[in-house]
Amino acid sequence: xxxxxxAIVFVALAMPWFDLPSLSDEQAVPNIRRTPVVEVFEKTHxxxxxxxxxxxxxxxxxxxxxxxxxEDFQSMIGPRxxxxxxxxxxxxxxxxxxxxxxxxxxxxxxxxxxxxxxDDRTTYQATIVAQDRDQDLALLKIDAHKPxxxxxxxxxxxxxxxxxxxxxxxxxxxxxxxxxxxxxxxxRDLELSEERTGRHRVYAGLIQTDAGINPGxxxxxxxxxxxxxxxxxxxxRGDAQNIGFAIPVNQLRTLLPVLVQEKQKxxxxxxxxxxxxxxxxxxxxxxxxxxxxxxxxxxxxxxxGHTIRSDFDFYIRMLxxxxxxxxxxxxxxxGTEQSARVRLQEPPRPDGAKLALGKLGMTLxxxxxxxxxxxxxxxxxxxxxxxxxxxxxxxxxxxxxGDILTILGRFSVSTLEEVGLILADVRPRExxxxxxxxxEEGVFYRYHTRLVLRDD
Numbered sequence: 388x389x390x391x392x393x394a395i396v397f398v399a400l401a402m403p404w405f406d407l408p409s410l411s412d413e414q415a416v417p418n419i420r421r422t423p424v425v426e427v428f429e430k431t432h433x434x435x436x437x438x439x440x441x442x443x444x445x446x447x448x449x450x451x452x453x454x455x456x457x458e459d460f461q462s463m464i465g466p467r468x469x470x471x472x473x474x475x476x477x478x479x480x481x482x483x484x485x486x487x488x489x490x491x492x493x494x495x496x497x498x499x500x501x502x503x504x505x506d507d508r509t510t511y512q513a514t515i516v517a518q519d520r521d522q523d524l525a526l527l528k529i530d531a532h533k534p535x536x537x538x539x540x541x542x543x544x545x546x547x548x549x550x551x552x553x554x555x556x557x558x559x560x561x562x563x564x565x566x567x568x569x570x571x572x573x574x575r576d577l578e579l580s581e582e583r584t585g586r587h588r589v590y591a592g593l594i595q596t597d598a599g600i601n602p603g604x605x606x607x608x609x610x611x612x613x614x615x616x617x618x619x620x621x622x623x624r625g626d627a628q629n630i631g632f633a634i635p636v637n638q639l640r641t642l643l644p645v646l647v648q649e650k651q652k653x654x655x656x657x658x659x660x661x662x663x664x665x666x667x668x669x670x671x672x673x674x675x676x677x678x679x680x681x682x683x684x685x686x687x688x689x690x691x692g693h694t695i696r697s698d699f700d701f702y703i704r705m706l707x708x709x710x711x712x713x714x715x716x717x718x719x720x721x722g723t724e725q726s727a728r729v730r731l732q733e734p735p736r737p738d739g740a741k742l743a744l745g746k747l748g749m750t751l752x753x754x755x756x757x758x759x760x761x762x763x764x765x766x767x768x769x770x771x772x773x774x775x776x777x778x779x780x781x782x783x784x785x786x787x788x789g790d791i792l793t794i795l796g797r798f799s800v801s802t803l804e805e806v807g808l809i810l811a812d813v814r815p816r817e818x819x820x821x822x823x824x825x826x827e828e829g830v831f832y833r834y835h836t837r838l839v840l841r842d843d
Contacts, residue, residue, distance in 0.1 A: 427614040433536040434481040440498035478556035478607030484534040488527040490606030517646040541615025543635035556607030568598030597629040609633040647702035653808040655710040655731040679727040689717035739807030746840045748779020769793035780838040794822035
């Protein structure tokens, strides 16, 4: 009894050291529980999306550099060559209120049907605006018909080893799962190889973290305790525990304006470029922007009444315009407000059919609505490869007549004009990425490769 009594006294005397709040205090207890991690989740989870996609593919084991990445982990099991149909799950996040979403390129690679589920459980069909497989990033678009919450971009150049990080995603389909960890290392390089092509690919400068991430987290945000995006979760080591990798956000900052600007260039001619400070750094003589009175050094502040926050914000908003439309651009010039009305001009249209035949060795034709309906596809799915020249680049890579070309370079294509605009910028002997949809035994599956362009 004495020992028990001493113990009771000891615990009673020790309690004031912790200065715990009374359970009846309705203010103190919630404030202690509301940690920075809680606040980050409340601030950002509305911008994290679930990405589900259906794909029917024929794979050779080891043919993909992402065999041990999230989306292709199933291909490590079973026969060396097989065809299967599956629904894969990944993550992404809204980067612009107009419905633009960032994810990994391998999340949407070789997919037929891409669906985005928002935090409120509404689901939308998504299209691929642009992708860069070398950096494993893709930009998607949904038409939500309302402004969407976004995640702000942070800075990955000042990361500290040991600082707390937060991952939000959809591991194994469990929507909006949060895990925490620390930054284990920075500037990690991963070298992967494709068995089929022998091509080696290096993913440089990745963030290593021990935050719990699993298949389905791929493409989701890695955040700091301020709720800023510092990375995009990309890979795990399948033969280890607590070793995950994320693409630094500054790689995204660099790539996004390039992808969006290239897509914009295919839609219309504006004639200017801006930097991260929204300053006009390039102005083409005689372009619509120059004719409207804009000058080098002008700083963009608003477009059609919307505040322009960054170069990426400007280019994204421009994607929603078409040739012939008038855009009102407000700028600051030497401390003075200026306003210019710019009429967008249709760019020159290279002969896409001629370039595809000459550079790729394939004859392309439109996928008509009636033909698309018979196949169960949309007419905007791609272009039909009507014929393949013997001995040409397409023939060497196994492309066949009847295949449907869906992606050329970084962009999806459904018109000969889009093909022409892309191929016009690709020089002889360069490689160009293509993705096709092939119907075999009544089943569609995806096939992707790189063609070396001919000299003619």
